[in-house]
Amino acid sequence: MRSIYQSLLAACLAASFAFGQAAASKKPQKPPPPKAVHSRSVSTRHTVTIAGQSLAYTATAGTIILHNKKDKPAASVFYIAFTRDNVADPATRPVTFAYNGGPGAASALVDLGGFGPRKIVWPQPGQELARRPPYQLKPNPDTLLASTDLVFVDAVGTGYSRIIRPAGNPKMFYGVNEDAAVFTQFIEEYLSKYKRWNSPKFLLGESYGTTRSAVLANQLVGHGIYLNGVILCSTVLNFPTIAFAPGDDLPFILYLPSYAAVAWYHHRLHPEPASLPELVQKVRTFAAGPYATALFQGSNLTASERQSLASQLAEFTGLPASLWIRMNLRVPLKVFQGRLLGHLNRATGRYDARYTIPNLEPVLPMPGPGIGATSSAIMGALTASFNDYLERRLNYHSHHHYRQLSGPVNNAWDWKYPTPFAILLGRGTFFLNVAPALALAMNNDPGLELMVNNGYFDMATPFFATEYTLRHMRLTPAAWKRVTVDYYRCGHMLYLNPQVVPVLSRNINQFIETASQGG
Numbered sequence: 001m002r003s004i005y006q007s008l009l010a011a012c013l014a015a016s017f018a019f020g021q022a023a024a025s026k027k028p029q030k031p032p033p034p035k036a037v038h039s040r041s042v043s044t045r046h047t048v049t050i051a052g053q054s055l056a057y058t059a060t061a062g063t064i065i066l067h068n069k070k071d072k073p074a075a076s077v078f079y080i081a082f083t084r085d086n087v088a089d090p091a092t093r094p095v096t097f098a099y100n101g102g103p104g105a106a107s108a109l110v111d112l113g114g115f116g117p118r119k120i121v122w123p124q125p126g127q128e129l130a131r132r133p134p135y136q137l138k139p140n141p142d143t144l145l146a147s148t149d150l151v152f153v154d155a156v157g158t159g160y161s162r163i164i165r166p167a168g169n170p171k172m173f174y175g176v177n178e179d180a181a182v183f184t185q186f187i188e189e190y191l192s193k194y195k196r197w198n199s200p201k202f203l204l205g206e207s208y209g210t211t212r213s214a215v216l217a218n219q220l221v222g223h224g225i226y227l228n229g230v231i232l233c234s235t236v237l238n239f240p241t242i243a244f245a246p247g248d249d250l251p252f253i254l255y256l257p258s259y260a261a262v263a264w265y266h267h268r269l270h271p272e273p274a275s276l277p278e279l280v281q282k283v284r285t286f287a288a289g290p291y292a293t294a295l296f297q298g299s300n301l302t303a304s305e306r307q308s309l310a311s312q313l314a315e316f317t318g319l320p321a322s323l324w325i326r327m328n329l330r331v332p333l334k335v336f337q338g339r340l341l342g343h344l345n346r347a348t349g350r351y352d353a354r355y356t357i358p359n360l361e362p363v364l365p366m367p368g369p370g371i372g373a374t375s376s377a378i379m380g381a382l383t384a385s386f387n388d389y390l391e392r393r394l395n396y397h398s399h400h401h402y403r404q405l406s407g408p409v410n411n412a413w414d415w416k417y418p419t420p421f422a423i424l425l426g427r428g429t430f431f432l433n434v435a436p437a438l439a440l441a442m443n444n445d446p447g448l449e450l451m452v453n454n455g456y457f458d459m460a461t462p463f464f465a466t467e468y469t470l471r472h473m474r475l476t477p478a479a480w481k482r483v484t485v486d487y488y489r490c491g492h493m494l495y496l497n498p499q500v501v502p503v504l505s506r507n508i509n510q511f512i513e514t515a516s517q518g519g
Contacts, residue, residue, distance in 0.1 A: 037065055038065070039063050039064050040062055040063055041062025041063070042061050042062060042394065042396050043058055043059065044059050044393070044394055044395055045057075046117065048118075048145065049139065050143065050145070051146070055146070056085040056086060057082050057117060057145060058082070058085055059082055059393075061078075061079075061394045061396035062081075062396075063076045064186055064189050064193065065077075065164070067167075067185075068172065073167055073168075074164055074167040074172060075156045075162065076160075076161060076162050078153075078154045079152060079153045079154065080107075080111060080116075080152045080394070081151045081190075082151075084145060090196075091196060092200075093148070093149055093199055093200075094149065094516045095149045095151060095196050095199045095200070095202070096144065096148045096149070096151065096202040096203070096204050096231075096512070097151050097187055097201075097202070097203055098110050098151065098152050098153070098204040098205070099152065099204075099205055099212065100206050100207065100208075101206055101208025101209040101211065101212065102155070102207070102409065102410055103155070103174070104158060104405055104409035104410035105155075105207070105208070105404070106155075106159035106402070106403060106405075107154050108386040108402075109404075110209075111150075111152040111386075112137070112385060112389065113382075113493060113496075114140070114494070115143060115144045115495070115505075116143055116152065117139065117145050118137055118139055118393075119138065119143075119495070120135060120382065120385045121135070121136035121137070121138060121381075122495075122496050122498070123378065124498075125355050133380065135380075135381040135384055135385050137385050142504075142505035142506075146505075147508075147512040147513050147516075148200075148202060148512050149199075151190060153186060155179060155182070155183075155212075155409075156173040156179075156182055157170070157403070157406050157408070159402055159404075160398050160400050160402055162400065174412045174413050174414060175413060175415075175416070176211070176215060176415060176416065176417035176432070177215065177414075177416075177417055180212060180219050183212065183216050184219045184225075187220065188223070191225075200228040200515070200516035201225065201228055202229045202230070203230045205230075206234055207492065208236065209233075210234065210235040211237060211434055213230050214230075214237055214434040214437045214441070217230050217438060217445075217448070218438065220441075221441045221445045221448075222444075226445045226448070227441075227445060228447065228448070228449065228512075228515040229448065229449040229450070229451060229512065230438070230441075230449075230451070231451045231508060231511065232450070233453045233494055234454070234455060234458055234460065234461045234493070235452055235454070235466040235469070236466075237433065237434050237435040237438065237466075238432075238435050238465075238468075238469040238472070239432040240431055240432075241254050241468055241469060242255075242462065242465055244333065249292070252295065252329075252330045253287050253291060253464075254462055254468055255333060255336075255459075255462050255465070256283055256286070256287040256317075257283040257462070257464045258456070258458065258459055258463065259317045259319075259331075260279055260283040261276060261279070261280055261456040262336075262340065262353040263316070263317050263319075264276055265354060266340060266341060266348070266353075268317075268340060283316050286316065287464065295329065295330070306325060307321070309329055310322075310329065313329065313331075317331075317336070318340060319339055323335075323339065333350070336348075336459075337350065338359055341356060341359075342359075344356075345358065347359040348459070349372055349373030349375075349377075349459070349491065350372055350459045350460050351374035351375070351460050351491055351493060352457055352458070352490065352492055352493060352496055353459050354497070355374045355491075356373050357373035357376055374492070378493075378496065379404070382404060383404055390402070415432050417434055435472070435473045438473065439473040439479075442475065442482065443476075448482065449483075449484070449511070449515040450483045451483075451486070451511045452483065452485045452486070453504065453507075454466055454485070454486065454487050455489075455490040455491045455492060456487060456488065457490060458492040459492075467485075486507055488503065488504060
């Protein structure tokens with residue numbers, strides 16, 4: 001028996017040795033080449049009624065492949081383009097590239113939100129039951145398709161836009177300069193693919209999308225791609241104007257007119273001013289004058305001066321003078337949101353202060369921040385409506401999940417522009433000012449028109465901060481004649497108020513038509 005086991009063991013060892021020798025004799029195999037990556041698109045035909053007239057258009061949902069410096073595919077960028085049919089010369093029809101911000105937000109919100117040919121019926125403040133499915137999606141008579149073809153673009157890492165490895169990596173896309181370079185390459189590729197080089201060209205950005213537009217406009221002009229116009233919706237170009245950093249009084253000054261507007265909307269001012277614009281102008285004057293002077297004095301203010309100023313602040317904001325005294329005449333946004341409707345135990349939204357949400361702080365049922373009143377009201381409708389729209393109406397299918405918001409993209413963002421302009425000063429506080437880039441673009445492209453749209457109840461990018469930034473761009477008198485500024489009774493997402501949308505749309509369409517006229 002023992003000899004049998006010894007024979008088997010010897011045979012196994014011999015076989016193992018032979019296998020090892022055979023394996024050693026083989027040359028190491030090269031890794032398989034990466035699979036070829038191709039762009040793809042799906043087109044469908046539709047109609048929409050605008051001002052009583054039927055407009056036929058083609059919707060194209062697809063991807064464009066972007067390459068790195070070695071001409072290797074590095075990213076697949078998803079877009080939805082709406083182009084008008086039956087146009088005599090499509091090459092000369094205006095084309096607008098539109099996107100949201102974040103950074104880390106897809107473009108679906110500015111598409112189905114209010115500018116594309118179909119739009120979501122948004123839940124309005126106080127309509128709690130409208131926040132649950134099913135949601136309504138209807139033709140949009142106020143679409144910008146009336147004056148321009150539309151291309152909604154998802155930044156890399158959002159929507160269906162993805163990094164292609166190994167040629168692509170996050171550092172190539174997640175940063176102020178890098179992001180603008182991606183959009184520059186995308187626009188170049190789109191203009192070539194669809195033969196739109198001679199079309200009047202516009203950029204439309206919302207929120208961080210306005211930051212992108214400033215850098216992107218400058219890069220495009222540097223590439224010889226001149227623009228007819230840049231449309232900014234809820235603008236942030238100079239970030240210190242909206243960051244409540246220790247020792248910096250500027251944001252307190254620039255937020256004050258928005259505090260007053262929101263207090264007016266929620267009927268917290270007594271007596272209540274009849275005119276919102278007149279109230280806002282009065283508070284602008286106070287904020288830039290007596291309030292700014294008082295904050296500059298710091299501890300040199302006397303007790304009577306503090307009390308007098310606190311009483312005036314209480315009249316403008318609806319917050320008690322005692323709170324202004326206790327907070328050294330400086331009430332940050334978070335405190336204002338929680339205290340304005342404190343008697344109702346509700347907090348106002350940051351993106352749109354018309355919306356409110358139960359104030360669970362400081363005793364939350366579980367740790368972690370809430371998503372905010374505005375996001376709570378609209379994110380369900382956006383996610384469900386857009387995915388259904390893509391699959392059932394645009395016939396676009398993907399094995400990826402459509403990312404409306406990407407935390408990883410936001411967390412990985414490189415805020416330096418140019419190095420070392422962005423200096424982190426702690427959580428959420430940084431120096432970043434891209435306004436000079438937009439000023440340079442306007443200087444180098446003398447035909448570029450600028451349109452700035454503001455919401456009175458926007459607490460993320462307050463309108464007075466935008467005005468301050470514009471006044472400090474050092475534009476020439478000739479350049480100022482190319483700037484249009486409009487205000488609306490809405491929040492950060494201008495299109496959430498259905499009463500505002502027709503006026504907003506009319507103004508933007510008129511801006512595009514005027515700026516598209518040849519020399």
